[in-house]
Amino acid sequence: MEHKLPELPYSKSALQPFLSEKAVDIHYEKHHRGYVNKLNEALTEHPQYQEITLEELICQAPLNDSIFNFASQIWNHTFFWHSLTSDDSQLASGSPLAKKIISTFGTLEDMLDQFAKVGMSQFGSGWVWLVKDPRGVLEICSTSNAESVIRNNKQPLLICDVWEHAYYIDYQNDRAGYLKAFFKCINWDFVENNFNKQ
């Protein structure tokens, strides 16, 4: 089974001013597409992994093996693009997710502050996540390099790419500025739908 690069859910210029068209183009065409190409190439030498899904690869391939890294990077990037929108998306007040965020973190701003702190404290490349654990508890965490929370049976709700390649073109080394701008482009409908999944 050949893995394909999923389409972006918007045009490459849609996220401006958060991310420039050039930044999205390089991130999507070079990095995201590169992981797809590398996974397909690596799978030619691993027939046992050729007919399983990306999620199954992430859960079954040895951690930090190249197959795992490429599969997880593809999945994380696709989830990242869908975590963003060019629309003026807001968390619907009174929604099940909004109530859960308030009961867990205090306010939405408190949740985003914690998300930014976790993003700033992630040393080196990685991802910041809002997840729901099997008991329904919300948690903000980070993973290094290509690591994924779905391997730990957690339901991802929102993700932010904090690899330097995600922000260097527009923000140079200002990860804090990148995270602050990221919060203005969150696709809350996507987050809410993920939260409502069983």
Ligand code: FE2
């Ligand atoms: Fe990335």
